[in-house]
Amino acid sequence: MRMDTVIIGGGLSGLTCGIALAKRGQRVAIVASGQSTLMFNGGSMELLGSIGGKTVTSPLEAIATLPQSHPYSKIGAGNIAALAASAKELLADAGINMEGNTSANHWRITPMGVAKPAWLTLSDHLRIDNLDNLPAKRVALMCIRGFFDEPNGMLAQGLRDLGFEVKAIEFTTDDITTLRRSPSEMRASSLAKHLGSNNALQRVADQINALAGDADIVLLPSVLGQNDDNDFQSLQAMARKPLRLVATLPPAVAGMRMQTQLRHYFKMLGGNYLMGDTAVSGAFDGDRLTSITTAKLGDMPLKADQFVLATGSFISRGLVADYERVYEPVLGLDVDADADREQWTRFNILEPQAYMGYGVATDGNLRCSKQGTTIQNLHAIGSVLSGHDAVKMGDGTGVSMLTALAAAQSILA
Amino acid sequence: MAERMQLCNLSENNFEQCTKCSICTTVCPVAAVTTDYPGPKQAGPDGERYRLKDPAYYDKMLKLCLNCKRCEVACPSGVHIADIIQRARMRASEGKRASLRDTLLANTDLLGTMANMVAPVANAALGLKPTKLVMHSVMDIDKHRTFPAYSRTKFETWFKRHAAATQDAYPNHVSYFHGCYVNYNFPKLGQDLVKLMNAAGYGVHLLGKEQCCGVALIANGLYKQARRQGNVNAASIRQAVNDKRHMVLTTSSSCTFNLRDEYPAMLDIDTSDVRDSIMLATRFIYNLVDEEKIKLVFKQNYKRRIAYHTACHMQRMGWQLYSIELLRMIPGLDLQVLEQECCGISGTYGFKKENYERSQAIGSILFKSIEEARVEAVATDCETCKWQIEMSTGLPVENPVSILADALDVEATRQANGLK
Numbered sequence: 048m049r050m051d052t053v054i055i056g057g058g059l060s061g062l063t064c065g066i067a068l069a070k071r072g073q074r075v076a077i078v079a080s081g082q083s084t085l086m087f088n089g090g091s092m093e094l095l096g097s098i099g100g101k102t103v104t105s106p107l108e109a110i111a112t113l114p115q116s117h118p119y120s121k122i123g124a125g126n127i128a129a130l131a132a133s134a135k136e137l138l139a140d141a142g143i144n145m146e147g148n149t150s151a152n153h154w155r156i157t158p159m160g161v162a163k164p165a166w167l168t169l170s171d172h173l174r175i176d177n178l179d180n181l182p183a184k185r186v187a188l189m190c191i192r193g194f195f196d197e198p199n200g201m202l203a204q205g206l207r208d209l210g211f212e213v214k215a216i217e218f219t220t221d222d223i224t225t226l227r228r229s230p231s232e233m234r235a236s237s238l239a240k241h242l243g244s245n246n247a248l249q250r251v252a253d254q255i256n257a258l259a260g261d262a263d264i265v266l267l268p269s270v271l272g273q274n275d276d277n278d279f280q281s282l283q284a285m286a287r288k289p290l291r292l293v294a295t296l297p298p299a300v301a302g303m304r305m306q307t308q309l310r311h312y313f314k315m316l317g318g319n320y321l322m323g324d325t326a327v328s329g330a331f332d333g334d335r336l337t338s339i340t341t342a343k344l345g346d347m348p349l350k351a352d353q354f355v356l357a358t359g360s361f362i363s364r365g366l367v368a369d370y371e372r373v374y375e376p377v378l379g380l381d382v383d384a385d386a387d388r389e390q391w392t393r394f395n396i397l398e399p400q401a402y403m404g405y406g407v408a409t410d411g412n413l414r415c416s417k418q419g420t421t422i423q424n425l426h427a428i429g430s431v432l433s434g435h436d437a438v439k440m441g442d443g444t445g446v447s448m449l450t451a452l453a454a455a456q457s458i459l460a
Numbered sequence: 461m462a463e464r465m466q467l468c469n470l471s472e473n474n475f476e477q478c479t480k481c482s483i484c485t486t487v488c489p490v491a492a493v494t495t496d497y498p499g500p501k502q503a504g505p506d507g508e509r510y511r512l513k514d515p516a517y518y519d520k521m522l523k524l525c526l527n528c529k530r531c532e533v534a535c536p537s538g539v540h541i542a543d544i545i546q547r548a549r550m551r552a553s554e555g556k557r558a559s560l561r562d563t564l565l566a567n568t569d570l571l572g573t574m575a576n577m578v579a580p581v582a583n584a585a586l587g588l589k590p591t592k593l594v595m596h597s598v599m600d601i602d603k604h605r606t607f608p609a610y611s612r613t614k615f616e617t618w619f620k621r622h623a624a625a626t627q628d629a630y631p632n633h634v635s636y637f638h639g640c641y642v643n644y645n646f647p648k649l650g651q652d653l654v655k656l657m658n659a660a661g662y663g664v665h666l667l668g669k670e671q672c673c674g675v676a677l678i679a680n681g682l683y684k685q686a687r688r689q690g691n692v693n694a695a696s697i698r699q700a701v702n703d704k705r706h707m708v709l710t711t712s713s714s715c716t717f718n719l720r721d722e723y724p725a726m727l728d729i730d731t732s733d734v735r736d737s738i739m740l741a742t743r744f745i746y747n748l749v750d751e752e753k754i755k756l757v758f759k760q761n762y763k764r765r766i767a768y769h770t771a772c773h774m775q776r777m778g779w780q781l782y783s784i785e786l787l788r789m790i791p792g793l794d795l796q797v798l799e800q801e802c803c804g805i806s807g808t809y810g811f812k813k814e815n816y817e818r819s820q821a822i823g824s825i826l827f828k829s830i831e832e833a834r835v836e837a838v839a840t841d842c843e844t845c846k847w848q849i850e851m852s853t854g855l856p857v858e859n860p861v862s863i864l865a866d867a868l869d870v871e872a873t874r875q876a877n878g879l880k
Contacts, residue, residue: 081533298483322800323775347743
């Protein structure tokens, strides 16, 4: 089977690249080995949150100071603003409404109640533009009885530390109580499915209206809308106070929603999304990749003019570490990683870990290499790239989207 | 060395690979509609740890699993979640007899053989209200269900009378595993395949001996019988592949998945030597067109708007691409590809009285998306999805092979492939 471009990996970077190409009329196939880490996303995108332990307030300025090995430097610090603008536009086209800008970071709130710098946040989720000027004073934190995925005490304390007056209010409804019959699965996604049906939302609104008291704003765990923000809009219409969602522990409804909307948009543009299939090897002709073989398509390889590697980092098995080495498992590409295993990790897990910066080696154009030869038609994008640390720098989703768009531009050029 | 030691510690079902991320539970169609089912993570890898300690930890609610395999498709760590659950059910059922209802539902070929002989009577009787009420109350088969109509003539009989004699004249040859549905209920699908393959220059042949693939037997706990029939099929397939050098084509995604993957995973029948030679006809045909070995010419005036539904087992096999891309070759066919959702029938599951409501609740997302697609028909590669979607949406549901055969300009295709 022949495509214009085949993308290995169906997460945020793969989908972003696939959409950008399909939109321009390309025949694209994405091979997705199960669901991606986008399912763990609490509803925000980040561009750059921290350098050397210092919080970044103006990401564009900070990006200009990054070393040449960082993916942002490779796609050109001067191009970031334009790429970020098209990323935001692409999300909106997919139906994902997010707010924020590249000139100044805002703050997202983690399930633990910690404020972290962010670039974009879903418009129905809590976003704080300025920590010295909070958007509200009195907060009613609605806590669902028996819900697994929100450490309410820590969240409430974290919000108080930021300066909010927080009233944590436990509540339930008859039908949410029924859900608790399955004690192991009182999870965000189960609630989102349940609240999206019947009249369950009205009962939640009744509770909010009865219990929120004098709050300026009502916070609810992010358990609304696996496919879109319609349920949030309905609840807001029924609730008498302004409402915002706060991120839960994963798998997160916000991430599922973004994944679903992006995949849906990609398919709508005619893209082929091969869910649950895995690329296992590739065939090369000199400095070109000619086809890849997948576990399920078997002896009928996927041929294409261009290929994109968007397989993610260790957690997604885009990189593998064994007792001897760090390697890229699908195509055996060159990687940037320490040969000495002692250097991979530090004993204190809170310190920056060297392995987080490992990834496939690319040239200034994000093209991969194999045994020192640059593969002319193979770009790498997203978390599989070396030279950045998503945990310590807060740049994971930004690198995913922006390198995806840069690779798409390069392919279309 | 250390690496190899680790491999030795992997179980057959690789449940140690589970990272507890819970993504499987978010895509489980059963957990979405009932709190009685603990969800695939708990029923699969989590529960397996307990069951290994003591089989008494077996949770009887595992019977609610549809075996749709959506959990396996979603798992980022490649854990065989549904296989773990099915194996646990199998162990728990050892020494127990399946109920008469389950045995009857599972024996699609026995039921088919009896019904074919008296097809008009059987169809009429099965459709009658009193019969349905008796089946509902005595047999626990839900009264809302209509049994798929039985054909008066089996596909095999039709083939022997009307097709067999001309097949040897074609330059190329394939074998066909038609399955129970084509044989007893809907011979037209088999006839469509013969029409399509013949026009492309391929003679179609039946297997030496074909029995029901056993997908329903496995689902209903009749493992011994499934293994017996599986061994007969495996031998026939080997004969076709090894002696005649034929590919073995199919037109049902669930039969195909069963023959290729469930035989080794559930029944310990090793089919690895012939696995690559068993495939859906759409995959085989797509590849012939792609490699320019055959040409398909379609009618000029064909015009339809159709939605494609990816059956759960089709997605598990990862082959929807072939059916979709083949259908896209038909000029005049406006194809809407639906988001993958479970239709809720899962073979015989939805026929059981105790499952009816759950089955319809599961399917409701799909039915709504079909309604919103505003199409005149639905295409899918699975016959039980077909019954469920037809009953629940009122729209006709067709196999992609039938749509291709219908849109095909037979004479022009024969000429394009060098036939007279």
